[in-house]
């Protein structure tokens with residue numbers, strides 16, 4: 001079978017690219033430990049309000065300017081709302097839902113997750129600037145979805 005010279009070049013180029021891609025992926029996964037977000041943390045949606053940490057929602061200090069913000073997203077509200085956070089704080093959001101799928105988007109930041117009932121959905125973000133941040137539900141969750149929002153105030 002005759003293969004044109006240029007086709008051979010493209011074939012070799014493609015194989016080299018594939019090898020580079022798989023090497024980068026392998027090193028990233030096995031040597032650097034990069035893995036997809038884990039959904040291993042589960043909570044019974046029927047018992048959210050009785051199960052720690054969701055039995056005590058709010059901002060909890062866990063270290064030097066390090067906090068955990070425990071939140072329940074429920075039709076059509078975030079509990080607690082209007083949270084104040086000190087500037088420079090590293091905050092880990094722990095969010096769950098006792099009813100349906102909600103969204104948790106901190107507008108203007110990379111914090112954007114789906115709040116799946118039965119799962120403890122978490123993300124960490126450091127607030128470097130003061131100001132007001134809007135939290136929106138961006139998954140349609142019912143008739144009051146458009147009202148489902150709250151704010152985070154980052155203060156000095």
Ligand SMILES: [Cu+2]
Pocket residue numbers: 102103137138139140141142145146148
């Ligand atoms: Cu919604």
